[in-house]
Amino acid sequence: MxxxxxxxxxxxxxxxxxxxxxxxxxxxxxxxxxxxxxxxxxxxxxxxxxxxxxxxxxxxxxxxxxxxxxxxxxxxxxxxxxxxxxxxxxxxxxxxxxxxxxxxxxxxxxxxxxxxxxxxxxxxxxxxxxxxxxxxxxxxxxxxxxxxxxxxxxxxxxxxxxxxxxxxxxxxxxxxxxxxxxxxxxxxxxxxxxxxxxxxxxxxxxxxxxxxLHISSDINKIDARFAVQTVIRPQREGFIDYRGYAGRIAGGIYRVGDEVTVLPSGFTSKIKSINSGEREVSEAFAPMSVSMTLEDDIDISRGDMIVRTNNQPEMLQEFDVMLCWLNNDAAKARTKYSIMHTSNEQKAMIKDVVYKININTYDRVTDDKSLHMNDIARVKIRTTHRLMLDAYRDNRNTGSIILVDDSTKETVAAGMLV
Structure with missing residues (x-):
């Protein structure tokens, strides 16, 4: 080879x-x-x-x-x-x-x-x-x-x-x-x-x-996922009507003319243009950072996701993740944390510890609902609003989350959607 x-x-x-x-x-x-x-x-x-x-x-x-x-x-x-x-x-x-x-x-x-x-x-x-x-x-x-x-x-x-x-x-x-x-x-x-x-x-x-070693790409080339990081509205001559949506493509390929859906609103449009840096391109793919415009004027903001109309992620407010608890302090019951998913940030709560993993035997422990440093567990998370999610095995970017303690600003956990 x-x-x-x-x-x-x-x-x-x-x-x-x-x-x-x-x-x-x-x-x-x-x-x-x-x-x-x-x-x-x-x-x-x-x-x-x-x-x-x-x-x-x-x-x-x-x-x-x-x-x-x-x-x-x-x-x-x-x-x-x-x-x-x-x-x-x-x-x-x-x-x-x-x-x-x-x-x-x-x-x-x-x-x-x-x-x-x-x-x-x-x-x-x-x-x-x-x-x-x-x-x-x-x-x-x-x-x-x-x-x-x-x-x-x-x-x-x-x-x-x-x-x-x-x-x-x-x-x-x-x-x-x-x-x-x-x-x-x-x-x-x-x-x-x-x-x-x-x-x-x-x-x-x-x-x-x-x-x-054979390196197989872990980039999902099928499911088009584009999380909007910022909206670009330059106030200079020649760009007065420009409204671009900038971010990094987390999966798939986008082409000018493609029909897309904006989540979570569900509004549809077509891609009008794609810019990579100063250059206009006809198509873009993961993991490129680009700015794209749509043919219709839709209210889009940071945290929204532009996807193919015929290929959409799950939109869930309650979901299970395999969570690695990273913080010195144990998880507090019913406490609200900030959840970070792609460019989306909102509040979330660990609703239930479904089971913990016994590292020595890999057995599932169902009678212990606590989470301490280095614990690995399947937990149920509930968020304030719906998130656009894929399974981690399908897309590392859209299938992973982190939890942040609002009082200390420390990252307390990392999770992979199952």
């Missing part, structure tokens, strides 16, 4: 604390020669100050001062690198259980998830939690790296046992593609180059897997 050299792969790393995620990314950058000389010199100096011989690879991603002092990752660190075969954006997410919420952020746009497991400890709760989130976010590829194989004498039986452990629970999830690689991030085994210590492993190193 020929790989497009300009194709971008977004992947996230996840695992428990000290599983070696930052070291793995440092090894990828270092061995693929993707480190700038001044950055390398700075890390070498910091490593020397810490009394470490050679280079502390984890410092290439642990950029925050607190992280460097503690040797842990407490925020999502994004890194960009490129090889002759592909471009990459890495989201290095935290391992501590109290930062699981950051993985939701880092993984939300990922094409693949690299999940690390310490060969000495095997599959633990955080492994299952991160894998479940990867499944929930509909990430198509999961690469399981069994790390620190050097600390178990590169034992094949240890590797096989962990693969079996992982398969036992991941088979219950909706993950299309799972791959396994035994590695040592610290020493470089099977990261960029094949390991001489593990001749029993016949697969490819991690970088080769990342370079050759």
């Amino acid at each position: 020929k790989i497009d050299q300009n194709q971008l792969l977004r992947f996230t790393t996840a695992g428990s604390v000290d599983d070696g995620k930052s070291t793995l990314i440092g090894r990828l950058l270092y061995d693929s020669k993707s480190i700038f000389e001044d950055q390398l010199a700075s890390v070498e100096q910091t490593s020397k100050q810490k009394g470490i011989e050679g280079v502390d690879l984890a410092l290439f991603t642990d950029g925050l001062k607190d992280e460097r002092e503690q040797g842990i990752t407490i925020d999502v660190a994004y890194r960009y690198f490129t090889t002759p075969k592909r471009k990459f954006i890495i989201a290095d997410t935290p391992g501590h259980i109290q930062y699981t919420r950051n993985m939701v952020t880092g993984a939300s746009t990922a094409n693949a998830a690299v999940i690390l497991i310490d060969a000495r400890h095997g599959v633990i709760e955080q492994t299952k939690r991160h894998t479940f989130i990867a499944s929930l976010l509909n990430i198509p590829h999961v690469i399981v790296c069994i790390n620190k194989m050097d600390l178990v004498d590169y034992n094949e039986e240890v590797y096989n046992n962990i693969v079996q452990q992982f398969e036992e629970f991941s088979s219950k999830l909706l993950i299309k593609d799972v791959r396994y690689i035994p590695i040592s991030a610290l020493l470089g085994d099977n990261v960029v180059n094949r390991s001489e210590q593990m001749n029993w492993f016949q697969g490819s190193p991690l970088l080769h897997e990342l370079e050759t």
Whole structure:
């Protein structure tokens, strides 16, 4: 299969604390020669100050001062690198259980998830939690790296046992593609180059897997969805009668002359013109940002959605989502939050916790209606007005919501429509 050299792969790393995620990314950058000389010199100096011989690879991603002092990752660190075969954006997410919420952020746009497991400890709760989130976010590829194989004498039986452990629970999830690689991030085994210590492993190193993964577009090309962000009414000569609706296309294709419906009002019209920047175009598609005009003068404002008349989303005021609770404080019963959906913002309330997920067993817990940090649950939400919704599996943009606490302005939860 020929790989497009300009194709971008977004992947996230996840695992428990000290599983070696930052070291793995440092090894990828270092061995693929993707480190700038001044950055390398700075890390070498910091490593020397810490009394470490050679280079502390984890410092290439642990950029925050607190992280460097503690040797842990407490925020999502994004890194960009490129090889002759592909471009990459890495989201290095935290391992501590109290930062699981950051993985939701880092993984939300990922094409693949690299999940690390310490060969000495095997599959633990955080492994299952991160894998479940990867499944929930509909990430198509999961690469399981069994790390620190050097600390178990590169034992094949240890590797096989962990693969079996992982398969036992991941088979219950909706993950299309799972791959396994035994590695040592610290020493470089099977990261960029094949390991001489593990001749029993016949697969490819991690970088080769990342370079050759098939990236299927997660953009919905069928269901036309255009959420209006702002109405453009320029007050200058030549544009007095111009009334454009600007936003980013979340799905499908729009062409001049198409019959469209404006939701939630239900008024219909036809597309008169489409502008992409300063240029007028005959058609536009996701994820382009455009401004379009309609043949009829319709009252349209931010939060409205322009869709194809013969292909409309559901308009619901009450609906179920799989919710990841992100806030330190527990959810308050019957409390109103601000709900953000595309460009639409209004008030919402968690009406019911249908069930919570037991991360260790994936069983549904129906007798616990509380929501605490890192809880994953199916909940029923009621909004002030109807929202234009698609299932998350059909469209990530129109199938996702976030809840914001009005008093603190903190994002308290992220949800995927089921």
